Amino acid sequence: MKVPGKLLPHSFYEIRPELVAPRLLGKLLVHRTREGLMAGRIVEAEAYLGPHSEPPDPAAHSHRGPTPRNLVLFGLPGHAYVYSIYGKYFCLNISCEKEGHAGCVLLRALEPLAGLEQMAANRGLADGATRNNGFAKQLTSGPSRLCQALGVLRTSHNGLDVTRANSPLQVREDGFVIEEVIATARIGINETNAAVDWPLRFAVPGNACVSGRKNLKGRRVPVP
DNA sequence: GTGATGATCTTCT
DNA sequence: GAAGATCATCACG
Numbered sequence: 001m002k003v004p005g006k007l008l009p010h011s012f013y014e015i016r017p018e019l020v021a022p023r024l025l026g027k028l029l030v031h032r033t034r035e036g037l038m039a040g041r042i043v044e045a046e047a048y049l050g051p052h053s054e055p056p057d058p059a060a061h062s063h064r065g066p067t068p069r070n071l072v073l074f075g076l077p078g079h080a081y082v083y084s085i086y087g088k089y090f091c092l093n094i095s096c097e098k099e100g101h102a103g104c105v106l107l108r109a110l111e112p113l114a115g116l117e118q119m120a121a122n123r124g125l126a127d128g129a130t131r132n133n134g135f136a137k138q139l140t141s142g143p144s145r146l147c148q149a150l151g152v153l154r155t156s157h158n159g160l161d162v163t164r165a166n167s168p169l170q171v172r173e174d175g176f177v178i179e180e181v182i183a184t185a186r187i188g189i190n191e192t193n194a195a196v197d198w199p200l201r202f203a204v205p206g207n208a209c210v211s212g213r214k215n216l217k218g219r220r221v222p223v224p
Numbered sequence: 225g226t227g228a229t230g231a232t233c234t235t236c237t
Numbered sequence: 238g239a240a241g242a243t244c245a246t247c248a249c250g
Contacts, residue, residue: 046242059242069235086243087232093242106242144243154234188242 003030004039004114005174010163013077017047017096017103022202022223024094026178029110030170031150035118038150040110040140041176043207046186047200048093050102059186059195062102072159073102080169082147082158089144092152094162094171108187108201110140111209112149119149142211178204184218187211 049057081093096103
Protein backbone atom coordinates (compact mmCIF):
# COMPACT_ATOMS: atom_id res chain seq x y z
CA MET A 1 0.00 0.00 0.00
CA LYS A 2 1.10 3.51 -0.81
CA VAL A 3 2.16 5.58 2.20
CA PRO A 4 -0.36 8.43 2.55
CA GLY A 5 0.44 12.15 2.87
CA LYS A 6 3.84 13.75 3.35
CA LEU A 7 6.33 13.82 6.21
CA LEU A 8 6.27 16.56 8.82
CA PRO A 9 9.66 18.31 9.07
CA HIS A 10 11.93 18.57 12.11
CA SER A 11 10.93 22.20 12.57
CA PHE A 12 7.38 21.10 13.39
CA TYR A 13 8.68 19.65 16.67
CA GLU A 14 11.26 22.30 17.49
CA ILE A 15 8.85 24.41 19.55
CA ARG A 16 7.12 24.13 22.91
CA PRO A 17 5.17 20.87 23.45
CA GLU A 18 2.00 22.74 24.45
CA LEU A 19 1.95 24.03 20.85
CA VAL A 20 3.03 20.79 19.20
CA ALA A 21 0.37 18.65 20.94
CA PRO A 22 -2.73 20.44 19.57
CA ARG A 23 -1.12 20.78 16.13
CA LEU A 24 -0.51 17.03 15.98
CA LEU A 25 -4.25 16.37 16.11
CA GLY A 26 -5.46 15.34 12.67
CA LYS A 27 -1.99 14.21 11.56
CA LEU A 28 -1.22 10.60 10.66
CA LEU A 29 0.85 8.10 12.61
CA VAL A 30 2.21 5.53 10.17
CA HIS A 31 3.96 2.26 10.94
CA ARG A 32 5.44 0.20 8.12
CA THR A 33 6.03 -3.42 9.09
CA ARG A 34 6.80 -6.73 7.43
CA GLU A 35 3.12 -7.59 7.83
CA GLY A 36 2.02 -4.41 6.08
CA LEU A 37 1.24 -0.76 6.64
CA MET A 38 -0.75 0.47 9.61
CA ALA A 39 -1.91 4.06 9.97
CA GLY A 40 -4.19 6.13 12.17
CA ARG A 41 -5.19 9.75 12.59
CA ILE A 42 -4.06 11.30 15.89
CA VAL A 43 -7.15 12.41 17.84
CA GLU A 44 -5.75 12.87 21.36
CA ALA A 45 -2.37 13.99 22.73
CA GLU A 46 -0.84 15.38 25.91
CA ALA A 47 2.04 17.82 26.36
CA TYR A 48 4.77 17.23 28.94
CA LEU A 49 7.09 20.15 29.60
CA GLY A 50 10.85 19.89 30.08
CA PRO A 51 12.77 20.73 33.28
CA HIS A 52 13.83 24.12 31.87
CA SER A 53 10.22 25.32 31.44
CA GLU A 54 8.70 27.89 33.76
CA PRO A 55 7.25 26.58 35.93
CA PRO A 56 8.73 23.10 35.45
CA ASP A 57 6.37 20.18 34.95
CA PRO A 58 6.69 17.71 37.86
CA ALA A 59 4.63 15.12 35.95
CA ALA A 60 7.18 14.82 33.13
CA HIS A 61 9.64 11.93 32.95
CA SER A 62 12.36 14.45 32.16
CA HIS A 63 11.59 16.52 35.27
CA ARG A 64 14.62 15.34 37.28
CA GLY A 65 17.04 15.57 34.39
CA PRO A 66 18.49 12.97 32.04
CA THR A 67 18.58 9.28 32.98
CA PRO A 68 19.28 6.22 30.82
CA ARG A 69 15.55 5.77 30.32
CA ASN A 70 14.60 9.30 29.24
CA LEU A 71 17.78 10.19 27.34
CA VAL A 72 15.93 10.40 24.01
CA LEU A 73 13.92 13.35 25.31
CA PHE A 74 17.07 15.41 25.74
CA GLY A 75 18.17 14.74 22.16
CA LEU A 76 16.93 16.16 18.86
CA PRO A 77 13.21 16.86 18.33
CA GLY A 78 11.00 14.53 16.33
CA HIS A 79 12.24 11.30 17.90
CA ALA A 80 10.11 8.54 19.43
CA TYR A 81 10.35 8.02 23.18
CA VAL A 82 8.85 4.65 24.09
CA TYR A 83 8.73 3.51 27.69
CA SER A 84 7.12 0.60 29.47
CA ILE A 85 4.58 1.15 32.21
CA TYR A 86 2.90 -1.01 34.84
CA GLY A 87 4.86 -3.98 33.73
CA LYS A 88 2.83 -4.91 30.70
CA TYR A 89 2.25 -1.85 28.55
CA PHE A 90 4.08 0.73 26.44
CA CYS A 91 3.47 4.44 25.76
CA LEU A 92 4.67 6.41 22.74
CA ASN A 93 5.89 10.02 22.94
CA ILE A 94 7.55 12.34 20.43
CA SER A 95 10.37 14.58 21.62
CA CYS A 96 9.98 18.33 21.16
CA GLU A 97 12.10 21.49 21.36
CA LYS A 98 15.74 21.85 20.48
CA GLU A 99 18.44 19.49 21.71
CA GLY A 100 18.86 19.65 25.50
CA HIS A 101 15.29 20.82 26.14
CA ALA A 102 13.31 17.71 27.03
CA GLY A 103 9.70 18.53 26.22
CA CYS A 104 7.55 15.85 24.63
CA VAL A 105 4.05 14.91 23.47
CA LEU A 106 2.32 11.69 24.55
CA LEU A 107 0.11 10.19 21.84
CA ARG A 108 -3.05 8.99 23.59
CA ALA A 109 -5.48 7.93 20.86
CA LEU A 110 -5.80 7.31 17.12
CA GLU A 111 -8.64 6.88 14.69
CA PRO A 112 -7.55 3.77 12.78
CA LEU A 113 -7.35 4.23 9.00
CA ALA A 114 -5.25 1.42 7.51
CA GLY A 115 -4.18 -2.04 8.60
CA LEU A 116 -7.14 -2.64 10.90
CA GLU A 117 -6.86 -6.40 10.46
CA GLN A 118 -3.27 -6.38 11.70
CA MET A 119 -4.16 -4.03 14.56
CA ALA A 120 -6.92 -6.36 15.73
CA ALA A 121 -4.54 -9.30 15.57
CA ASN A 122 -1.90 -7.39 17.58
CA ARG A 123 -4.51 -6.51 20.19
CA GLY A 124 -5.75 -10.07 20.40
CA LEU A 125 -9.28 -9.09 19.38
CA ALA A 126 -11.62 -11.38 17.53
CA ASP A 127 -12.13 -10.39 13.90
CA GLY A 128 -15.10 -10.30 11.55
CA ALA A 129 -17.96 -11.83 13.48
CA THR A 130 -17.89 -9.63 16.59
CA ARG A 131 -17.12 -6.42 14.73
CA ASN A 132 -19.45 -3.50 15.45
CA ASN A 133 -19.61 0.26 15.80
CA GLY A 134 -17.21 0.33 18.71
CA PHE A 135 -14.59 -1.76 16.93
CA ALA A 136 -12.33 1.14 15.92
CA LYS A 137 -12.41 2.57 19.40
CA GLN A 138 -11.30 -0.72 20.91
CA LEU A 139 -8.23 -0.79 18.70
CA THR A 140 -6.44 2.46 19.48
CA SER A 141 -8.27 4.57 22.10
CA GLY A 142 -5.61 4.77 24.77
CA PRO A 143 -1.84 5.33 24.89
CA SER A 144 -0.96 1.69 25.49
CA ARG A 145 -3.71 0.39 23.24
CA LEU A 146 -2.31 2.26 20.26
CA CYS A 147 1.19 0.93 20.94
CA GLN A 148 -0.16 -2.61 21.14
CA ALA A 149 -2.25 -2.17 17.99
CA LEU A 150 0.65 -0.79 15.92
CA GLY A 151 3.20 -3.17 17.42
CA VAL A 152 5.31 -0.37 18.90
CA LEU A 153 7.89 -1.69 21.39
CA ARG A 154 10.56 0.00 23.44
CA THR A 155 13.32 -2.31 22.25
CA SER A 156 12.70 -1.70 18.56
CA HIS A 157 11.17 1.80 18.41
CA ASN A 158 12.66 3.95 21.18
CA GLY A 159 14.80 6.67 19.60
CA LEU A 160 13.48 6.37 16.03
CA ASP A 161 13.34 9.61 14.02
CA VAL A 162 9.71 10.00 12.91
CA THR A 163 10.66 12.65 10.32
CA ARG A 164 12.92 10.41 8.21
CA ALA A 165 11.72 8.88 4.96
CA ASN A 166 13.36 5.54 5.75
CA SER A 167 11.98 5.28 9.28
CA PRO A 168 9.41 2.51 9.88
CA LEU A 169 7.59 4.87 12.26
CA GLN A 170 6.54 8.24 10.84
CA VAL A 171 4.20 11.17 11.40
CA ARG A 172 2.68 12.55 8.19
CA GLU A 173 0.05 15.04 7.11
CA ASP A 174 -2.55 14.52 4.41
CA GLY A 175 -4.28 17.91 4.32
CA PHE A 176 -6.89 17.08 6.92
CA VAL A 177 -7.51 20.31 8.86
CA ILE A 178 -8.67 20.66 12.46
CA GLU A 179 -9.69 24.16 13.47
CA GLU A 180 -10.79 23.68 17.07
CA VAL A 181 -9.65 21.30 19.82
CA ILE A 182 -10.73 20.49 23.35
CA ALA A 183 -8.20 21.32 26.06
CA THR A 184 -8.47 19.49 29.42
CA ALA A 185 -6.32 18.45 32.35
CA ARG A 186 -4.07 15.48 31.70
CA ILE A 187 -5.04 11.95 32.65
CA GLY A 188 -3.40 10.00 35.43
CA ILE A 189 -1.66 12.97 37.06
CA ASN A 190 -1.60 12.56 40.84
CA GLU A 191 -3.37 15.06 43.12
CA THR A 192 -0.18 15.67 45.01
CA ASN A 193 1.31 16.81 41.75
CA ALA A 194 1.29 20.59 41.28
CA ALA A 195 0.56 20.14 37.58
CA VAL A 196 -2.69 18.23 38.16
CA ASP A 197 -4.92 20.96 36.68
CA TRP A 198 -2.81 22.17 33.81
CA PRO A 199 -4.82 22.05 30.54
CA LEU A 200 -2.21 20.17 28.52
CA ARG A 201 -4.40 17.37 27.15
CA PHE A 202 -5.84 18.00 23.70
CA ALA A 203 -8.49 16.07 21.80
CA VAL A 204 -10.51 16.30 18.60
CA PRO A 205 -14.06 17.42 19.56
CA GLY A 206 -16.64 14.69 19.19
CA ASN A 207 -14.30 12.03 17.87
CA ALA A 208 -15.42 8.56 18.97
CA CYS A 209 -11.87 7.24 19.32
CA VAL A 210 -10.80 9.63 22.05
CA SER A 211 -9.93 7.66 25.19
CA GLY A 212 -11.71 7.80 28.52
CA ARG A 213 -15.22 7.11 29.65
CA LYS A 214 -16.25 10.51 30.91
CA ASN A 215 -17.24 13.39 28.71
CA LEU A 216 -14.54 15.87 27.93
CA LYS A 217 -14.99 18.67 30.40
CA GLY A 218 -12.66 21.08 28.72
CA ARG A 219 -12.52 24.35 26.85
CA ARG A 220 -12.95 24.51 23.11
CA VAL A 221 -10.01 26.47 21.78
CA PRO A 222 -8.67 27.26 18.30
CA VAL A 223 -5.55 25.37 17.25
CA PRO A 224 -2.63 27.67 18.16
C1' DG B 225 -22.69 3.39 32.09
C1' DT B 226 -19.72 4.15 36.15
C1' DG B 227 -16.43 3.09 39.68
C1' DA B 228 -13.25 -0.07 42.10
C1' DT B 229 -9.68 -3.59 41.88
C1' DG B 230 -5.93 -6.60 40.47
C1' DA B 231 -2.29 -7.83 37.16
C1' DT B 232 2.54 -7.14 36.67
C1' DC B 233 7.67 -5.21 36.00
C1' DT B 234 10.81 -1.41 34.81
C1' DT B 235 13.06 2.41 36.63
C1' DC B 236 15.05 5.19 39.97
C1' DT B 237 15.92 6.21 45.13
C1' DG C 238 11.75 -0.87 48.10
C1' DA C 239 8.25 2.12 46.15
C1' DA C 240 5.83 4.26 42.56
C1' DG C 241 3.82 4.57 38.15
C1' DA C 242 1.53 9.45 31.70
C1' DT C 243 -2.59 1.78 32.02
C1' DC C 244 -5.93 -1.77 30.84
C1' DA C 245 -9.32 -5.49 31.45
C1' DT C 246 -12.66 -7.28 34.35
C1' DC C 247 -16.12 -7.37 37.65
C1' DA C 248 -19.88 -5.56 40.65
C1' DC C 249 -23.43 -2.46 41.00
C1' DG C 250 -27.26 0.69 39.74
